[in-house]
Amino acid sequence: MKITSVECLILDRANPFVRVYTDEGITGIGECFRRQPQVIKTLVEHILTPALVGKDPLDNELRWRDMYRAGSASDMGGAVYCAIAGLDIALWDIKGKALGMPIHKLLGGKLKDKIRMYASSLRRDLSPSEEARRAASFVEQGFTGYKLHSAVPGEMDDPADQTIETVRAVRAAVGDNIDILVDVNGAFTTHHALEIGRALENLGVFHFEEPRPHFDLPGLATVADTLDIPIASGEMIYTHQQYRDLILQGHVDILQPDIVKVPGFTEFQKIAALASAFGKPITVHNTQPTISTVAHLHVCAVYANIPYAQEYNIEPLSIRDEWPILKEPLQVIDGYLKVPDGPGLGVEFDEDVVKRLAAA
Template sequence: MKIVKIQSHVLQYDLPEPLGYSQQYYAKRSAHLVEVTTDEGITGWGECFGPGNVALANKAIVERVIQPLILGMDPMDRDVIWHKVYNLLRDHGQKGMPMQALSGVDIALWDIAGKVAGLPIHKLIGGAHRDHVTVYGYGMMLRPDETADSLAARFVDEAAEIKEMGFAATKMKVGLGPKPDVKLAEAVRRGVGDDFRFMVDANHCYTTSDAFYVGRALQDLDAYWFEEPIAPEDHDGYRELRAGLDINISGGEAEFNRWGWRQILENRGLDIAQPEVCALGGISEYLRVLALCHAHFTPVTNHVWGSDIAVAVNLQLLAAMPPMPGGLHPWEPMLEFDTTHNHFRDDLLEDPLDIAGQVKTTNGTVTIPDKPGIGVTPNTDFISEFEIT
């Protein structure tokens, strides 16, 4: 079997209303899918992290840089392919967009391997430790036309709605500044009540001192984790926050490959690791990062962003994740699910995952797809409708 073509599909549409997080507002939803075709007619699908113009730049890397390096190679030799591409691109960036582009290709190769074997990816990894995964719904995003007070009122209602939808927990965004952000967190706590788990995602917007201010308030609100409170490069700051706050410090979505993750984990700055498989180097590298996390006794809850391709891949990985540290009632990972408007989550697949529908009827959990590969197939007519060049 040989690779004969690699094609990127960047999808985009206008959102009904702009959404935001601490770094920016955006009015378009994007997704970047990768399609790897073989001479035996087996096609694999993957996804690259990164929206908008980043996706267009990654499309060029996938098609014009990576494709020429691996055309004609056996797609089953995915580890050989991974290291060939990484080694030849090392001089041009060991992190960032080259790794995002490689991630989508690697995921597609795993999809092909599963289809060749007739097995879901979790079987290729070593089997499923669980046949269902708990899901948390994130929402409560910023809006460019709303004040802190109007956002707080919205967050109360939206948090209550996500709880009512059946999700086991919820996550909010912050980014207005330390004091208004605390008010937003207080609003979410009011919305979900005292006994419901909620998390706070800062997208690295604070200084260390401001993160301590917000973190202490989140402790009092019994928030479960404080995600990316400061810049991902500030390893010392993460260690200080973890040592000084009684709330889980999480992060890692902006880190790449095993070497970057080794530095984070040896620094002991995270209570919960959040690797992003569509960015850090694909499934091949994710498994090495997962092993490093568990070697440092750091539990993992994957970061998930993008289309239902990314969701399906993460379901496979969460199924195959060993319990850490084990026991009758071990710490369990959760699936992150975006509850905001997303055609690429709801309408992309020939057979939709229907995460929201499953959550509503199963007490906040979803089952693991058991079809070969990543377990899902995108609708090519839908891709054609939303693809941009």
């Protein structure tokens, strides 16, 4: 089998997806991280595609290395990794389809048939009482965890921050048996992160995400070593080498790879093995609720060190809510998503919808 062509589709002007075609009629689909979709499209079609065409799509590790070299990923970093991620997911989709197996089978076999999800609120314009009402509404839908994004991104210890007030209101609204997760996207100094973290401990918060930016490993280590609340980080890094440093120098408790940022299944396997060697659990970062979520379902089903509820974006998204791009849209039932069992990713595009949104 050989790769014949590759295309990158930007759906509804914002969401980059890829398709990889082969000479045996098998097509793989994948999704890239959504930031700067035109940059991703350029990388996929002009830099990475020439490294793939004419080669065997089943040799996942070799194709990953081809893309890594073609994109000068070691020098160029972020966007190149995001482009590689979507293509790597598509290559694993091809492999599963060719072998008649779901990707979770290729990764070693699933431990779970369904994955518990937590509701991830990305709003930062809600008052504490509004966030509390929102959290309670998702608990009524069957979710057993709720993540709020607080603080003021890009600022430091901003006096407008209402993290504690909001968590207190949410806790009062949902009770003591619901997990609350707090993500501040690195907006606190180390000493203020310690102050906030102690208050979050008293409120029974499940994890405290990115109290310091990902690049401040000493700051993360100070917070993680001082507090009892688990410290989570990892959404802003890409390679297993960076995760090694996050573990050894950042001392974080929970790792957060995102499969459309770390370059696909191929690199995710290495991060999962590294996490297992150091006894670190994984809670994936995942804000894209279509192909990205499907890919995450496969890894979450396989690895024993992904034990907790996983992220599900509850914000409106056109390609899920208005014009569903999946032929069979994902359905959260009682707080769980079912792991697909079809070949490859186990899902397919609704081609009519994709064609319409690609032309938008």
